[in-house]
Amino acid sequence: MAYSAPGPAYCLPSSPDVYEASIEFLPSMRAVDYFLPKYYLESIIFKVEDRLFKVPRYHFEHNSDIFSTTLSLPSVNDNDAEGNSDSNPFVLEGIESLDFQRLLKVLYPLDIPQLLAYPKDDWISVLKLSTMWFFIAARDLAITRLDTHNLSPVERIVLARQYDVSKWLRSAYTELCTREEGITLADAETIGYRTTVQMYQVREAAIKRHESGHGRYYHNGTHSNHNQNTGSRFSSADVEGTFGTEFRQADAASAVYTKTRR
Numbered sequence: 001m002a003y004s005a006p007g008p009a010y011c012l013p014s015s016p017d018v019y020e021a022s023i024e025f026l027p028s029m030r031a032v033d034y035f036l037p038k039y040y041l042e043s044i045i046f047k048v049e050d051r052l053f054k055v056p057r058y059h060f061e062h063n064s065d066i067f068s069t070t071l072s073l074p075s076v077n078d079n080d081a082e083g084n085s086d087s088n089p090f091v092l093e094g095i096e097s098l099d100f101q102r103l104l105k106v107l108y109p110l111d112i113p114q115l116l117a118y119p120k121d122d123w124i125s126v127l128k129l130s131t132m133w134f135f136i137a138a139r140d141l142a143i144t145r146l147d148t149h150n151l152s153p154v155e156r157i158v159l160a161r162q163y164d165v166s167k168w169l170r171s172a173y174t175e176l177c178t179r180e181e182g183i184t185l186a187d188a189e190t191i192g193y194r195t196t197v198q199m200y201q202v203r204e205a206a207i208k209r210h211e212s213g214h215g216r217y218y219h220n221g222t223h224s225n226h227n228q229n230t231g232s233r234f235s236s237a238d239v240e241g242t243f244g245t246e247f248r249q250a251d252a253a254s255a256v257y258t259k260t261r262r
Contacts, residue, residue: 044071047089049097057083059107065134099125106138120149124159131163136257139163154187157195164257166250174239177202202238 041056060067071083083090092100102125105118123145130139143165151159153172160169176183176191177199188196240247 044083045086045089046083046100047091048095048100051097052086052089053100053104055104055108059135063135063137067133095129099129102126103129103135103138106141107135118145120146120151123149127159127163127165131257134257139257154190157191160250164250164253166247166254169250170239170247173199173243174236177206177239198242202242205238 041058043054044057044060046053046055057071061071062068080088082088102122105122106126123142126138127142127146129135130142146159151168153175156165156168156172159165160167160172173195176187183191183196183199
């Protein structure tokens, strides 16, 4: 059987009368049959550093409170509106091109996505920009994927403070207060000396409550003669009592991204 190539989806008739009738019919076809908004996407052109990116507007208009407001502002001439041409792109100041590429990789995967294979730094970039621009679903996904990367307590503290992830702050503080090994100088410089001193106060309080025990415990990173380590003597109320104000502030900041969930 001979192969016959398919004809065009729509052919203009040769007769002028029929042509005019067809033109009149096109608007209803466009509205009802031809264009499904969900899968007929307009593009926008961004400029980040020295690079141009042309991507569908959809996620920026529908999944970001920041961009949905900005992109809905009226323009005198739609053809000259920011983002409609290479000569007049929508410029994103202060954003690194690499971070933006990593966000786009999640928002608009070019292949069937293998999310488990994305490295930690990619997800940190996604968390950074999704938090900045209120891409709530992308932010939630980044947090979930970063949870699988076994972040150290210090990494969790740094990211929690930068991007308002309160659960990481609480879990990391608890881990540093209860683990057997002490806090290193490098860790103290990263999380801050005030926080470090407060953590040692929590550890000391746990030790003093059980100083009549036997065996060993850890005291400022060294062994002493008590039978249990700091972690086994510790109560979650200790860390809540010391860092409660900071935790409540972090919870309030994190809740913003729940309240604005789209």
